[in-house]
Amino acid sequence: MSDSSRILIRGSGLRCADVVRVARRSAWLKLTPDALNRAGRSYELAVELGTKGAVYGRTTGVGANRHIVVDPDAADLHGLRLLRSHAGGTGDPLPDDAVRAVMAIRLNQLAAAGSGVHPRLLRALETALRVGALPLVHQRGAIGTGDLTALAEIGLTLAGELPWESGGIDPVAISPGDALAFISSNAATLAEAVLCWHDLSRVLAASHVVTALTFCALRGSVEAYDARVHAARPHPGAVRCAGEMRRLLTSGGDLLPGKRLQDPFGLRAFPQVQGPALEAAAQVERVLQVDLNAAAENPFIDAETQLAYHHGQFSTAQVALAFDHLRATLHHIAELSAARLSDLVEPDLSDLPPFLAEGPAGSSGFMILEYVAHDALGTLRHAAGPVTLGTAVISRGLEDHASFSTHAVRSTVVATAAYRTVLACELLGAVRALRMSGVELPDTPLREAFRLADEGLPHVVHDHPLSAEIHRAEQLLDRLAAL
Template identity: 25%
Template sequence: MYKQSILLNGQQLSIEDVHKVAVLKVNVEICPQALSKVKEARKVILEMLDSDIPIYGFNRGVGANKDREIEPTFYEEYNRNLILSHSAGVGPEASEAVVRATMLARLNTLLLGCTGIQPEIVMMYKEFLNKEIHPVVPERGSVGVGDITCLSHIGLAMIGEGEVHYKAEKKTAAEALKKARLQPIKLGPKDGLAIVSSNALAAGKGALVLKEVTDILEMAEIIYSLSLEGLNGNVSPLDKGAYKVRPFPGQEVSASNVRKYLQNSYLWQSNQTKALQDPLCFRDACQVHGTVRDSLEYVSNYMNLQLNSSDDNPCLLFEEKRIIACSNYEVLTWVLGFEMLGNALNHLAKIACYRTIKLSTPSFTGLPRFLSPSKETIAFGTIQKTFTSLANEIRHLSNPSSSDYFSLAEDIEDHASNSMHVVTKTATIIDNLYYILGIEAMHAAQAIDLRRENNLGVGTATAYTLFRSKVPFLDKDRNLSIDINEAYKLLKSGELLEKVKLATNKG
């Protein structure tokens, strides 16, 4: 049962919370003490209005225009122009969930009081989330030093410009604000920069991607367990003793999960005739999955820091009543983590493909070639082209791109990380993996049927039964694209994962 709302204070937002607000549309509330910080920070900014000290994005321009002085009488128009001029993103449009995650990520960091933004804008983020006003935000155009060209489109909506999705319809922002009984924001000093200059788009989407990695990793372990039963595989690599002498944390968790799914399986019976050693794609699965787990832990730790810390430049230290130029927008630490994670997922995809190929090979299974139910049936003779082509895409998506950047803004901005692109290609890797694992499940279930083995594990029996309710036994040749899509939808829905968890956690 989910909480009715999530209380934000700038310091305790979790990846799971992002999923709840973005996907499940849980409401948000703002901690009164955190809002007090925002108000105190705004007072400090207003006290600086008559200061002669040059301050980036406040009384001076941004980027290469940092030498341009902004007159106090020009604050509103300048900040409006900043929003308009930075609205330069290109499609595709971010999904509703990504937009919600983005607004949530930015709202939480605003509560630290490091921007000096007016409290009315902070409250507008909350209203947009709770009233489900979702600005149309293009996903591409950020180089990863603050997602300024994309986040500006949220600013557009707040001042009554641009478009939004409201009550499942695309409307002008002005129309949506009117229907929601909200007044467009009137921008003041530093407001424009506070809205556009953060990494909230990459961080918001990144948090959702990390939640998906967690789920698909457990799904991969369930499918691997099914494949072991389809192969009549050797379970000695799952022995607890091996992990005691080599206690790598991720692989211990993976092996524990597989043992749980295979509890009571026929594979544990000592009278089974098995190969002395199975191919590495079967033997090493927990080690490879464990590597993904270890990579995921690294990225998740830094993502939690990202979601609960200021990435503002300049950074307002309101308690000290000073504002400093800094590099808090630099996110290379967790961007490189995503690239490591993408590479680990590439290994997971590869061994899943090899397991699927092995399940179609009689010399490994003792079953008919391509798991054919009869001599007249071609069965899985061609499907290898499909999943290997998807794996090839993953291989190229796992290539690093954080080091590919240009020197911009008259050479003052000469470093970037391409954070949004890195996060997006990781999301594509995951989507391809759902297809690959779905096809592996098709082979595993077919092999189990041909083996006529009914004594499956507690978890695998649940997975097999649910899978067969969506994708029946291949008794004769049929359109396999339909089966592939059904398998993909089942895995992507999370239903199989949820039911296997329930089955294995009973008692």
């Protein structure tokens, strides 16, 4: 699906949702004239500063070569040599949507006018996105201190030294000083981070709906979600979650009668466990939106003071720590989902046959779903381990810290896929239990959710392979999230 709307690129105000629209729906980006003018002034200032004194990466080498002065007569080739030497990425290519996101983010960062690159590089990125030209960008080569390999590959492609993966535009010249200014960014990590945040946010939204279906199948008590309960301990995420559950489970403010005095934790403590995940996802969005609009290049070319500032803004500890925390919260809510699935197949809680079996005596029904869910939960548990406990010392000891934010993001991608499987297994159990029990659902969006699930998931009474149904349930989660 394409998006014909226009997103203005001015170096500020870019949202995570905008990047998703560009990456997944080919929304049109348009550089504002003011952004180009500011980039032009930044470029002119950078050139001037390079004639007056040492500017890292422009008049010197990089890394441990920071004190080695570049021959002014060979400055043109210095930039190309820098791109060539740093374009050492390997591994699988980034998916097309991630490459579009990288280009959109880097364009907006350059429009913040702190890099000193020539404006023609901004126009080249804008044009490439408009015509659908995509460079080949490899995944492996970043440790959370700048996506040097990925951005060097894009820079060399823009310069005509590497072939385009698809489409193409005319080569652009790399001015002296452009190379480091262009690659001094974490845009590739941020691109994967934004898409991961979006996908996980959708699954988190769907988890309210799936939990509400399970709640109805088990005839839970809505007291646990009452506004008065959560006003007494008002953690924002828990308050939001409880409000969502009331919206899905109550019609006109009427409370559903509960079957038990107290429900299992999977129902009763859902807001307290889901809440931290909602807060963690919101914090990830806040961190990412700062960096999407950041002039974080080293050195920072500041038009106001007419100076070049050397700094450590390339560190992405904020991103790494935010995603480490998000994965930890995700593990907790996945455990609750697996617990609710176990509740659904337990006759003492569901008043239905063991494992929701509908065939002859001894039928296994949905027994295997618990195995699948706990396999996925095990994968999630391993992925949830913090990556920020490690570091790296490189470049002859000069660069002695790394956040590994790239790995924090990719571990979250793995964790999200695993949680999607766990939640899909619960959805299958909830839908079958509701079909078997005939429980009437409240007149809320939950009825539409059940209709979608009832139509999208087959109802096969006898024992049969469940692989295809698990896959269909995983796909259905995105539609449930919209409710």
